[in-house]
Amino acid sequence: MANPALARSGSVTSATSNDAVVQVREICKNYGDVEALRGINLEFERGKLTTLLGPSGCGKTTLLKIIAGLVPATSGEIRVNGRAVTGPGPERAFVFQDFALMPWATVLRNVGFGLELKGVPAAERDRTARRYIEQVGLSGFEQKYPHELSGGMRQRVGIARAFAVNADVLLLDEPFSAVDEQNRRKFQEDLLRLVELEKKTFIFVTHSIEEAVYVSDRIVLLSPRPGRVSQVIDPMIDRSASPDDIRRDASYLDVVEEIWQGLRQYAE
Numbered sequence: 001m002a003n004p005a006l007a008r009s010g011s012v013t014s015a016t017s018n019d020a021v022v023q024v025r026e027i028c029k030n031y032g033d034v035e036a037l038r039g040i041n042l043e044f045e046r047g048k049l050t051t052l053l054g055p056s057g058c059g060k061t062t063l064l065k066i067i068a069g070l071v072p073a074t075s076g077e078i079r080v081n082g083r084a085v086t087g088p089g090p091e092r093a094f095v096f097q098d099f100a101l102m103p104w105a106t107v108l109r110n111v112g113f114g115l116e117l118k119g120v121p122a123a124e125r126d127r128t129a130r131r132y133i134e135q136v137g138l139s140g141f142e143q144k145y146p147h148e149l150s151g152g153m154r155q156r157v158g159i160a161r162a163f164a165v166n167a168d169v170l171l172l173d174e175p176f177s178a179v180d181e182q183n184r185r186k187f188q189e190d191l192l193r194l195v196e197l198e199k200k201t202f203i204f205v206t207h208s209i210e211e212a213v214y215v216s217d218r219i220v221l222l223s224p225r226p227g228r229v230s231q232v233i234d235p236m237i238d239r240s241a242s243p244d245d246i247r248r249d250a251s252y253l254d255v256v257e258e259i260w261q262g263l264r265q266y267a268e
């Protein structure tokens, strides 16, 4: 029987919303002969975290980079706050898998770097950077350099930097893939807190079904290459429960199982 905790959009192409910050219209992407994405239509709302999930090579990172304006689409259109995307912009921040920190700069400078590029005066920049350093739990590490930090801490610097520029849209490409399981769970909780606090539009890529169900308001399942939207699932997890209770909850486990059943056919 269908799980009542699952709400599916009957048709993603018709899923319109007044609060759609990012609109993806008929996006196709070919890399030479390789057709990576075909006819993607999606909308992403403010205050919500949407996860792109799917088999390796289905185009998750490609779609994220097209939304970021880092990679051009072959056809189709991305609109952010109603305006067509033609390249990167200050309203979108990308958190890379490898964090892309500047090794020669302190944590404070790394976090404030986006603001520095915008010409924000030093005092204001440092104030903002310190606020986000605190929010990601790195107070006391402002003057350290990336090589003095663990992978998990570097990850937090990358996230703090993305928040500091006050972008409307946060694009996170497997940000937790390089950290151990314990830290990963802690990050997931931090991420949920930031989603709650910041009311931004989060688009998240992960390989982990459990992680997707735990952190997402909406999960978009992509089919194998060429990536197409195969299913849209709103897990509707009751987040008032403790993290451990959520992970034991029957409806959480049912959603995980349902997604696994959908994806297992593609597993190698």
Ligand SMILES: Nc1ncnc2c1ncn2[C@@H]1O[C@H](COP(=O)(O)OP(=O)(O)OP(=O)(O)O)[C@@H](O)[C@H]1O
Pocket (backbone or CB within 6 Å): 031, 034, 036, 054, 055, 056, 057, 058, 059, 060, 061, 062, 063, 225
């Ligand atoms: N710059 C590129 N040039 C040529 N082909 C590319 C390029 N970038 C990606 N591809 C191909 O496009 C397809 C989609 O890649 P993409 O990295 O977006 O998938 P993904 O779902 O993020 O993969 P993974 O889950 O393994 O990270 C893959 O077949 C990949 O090999």
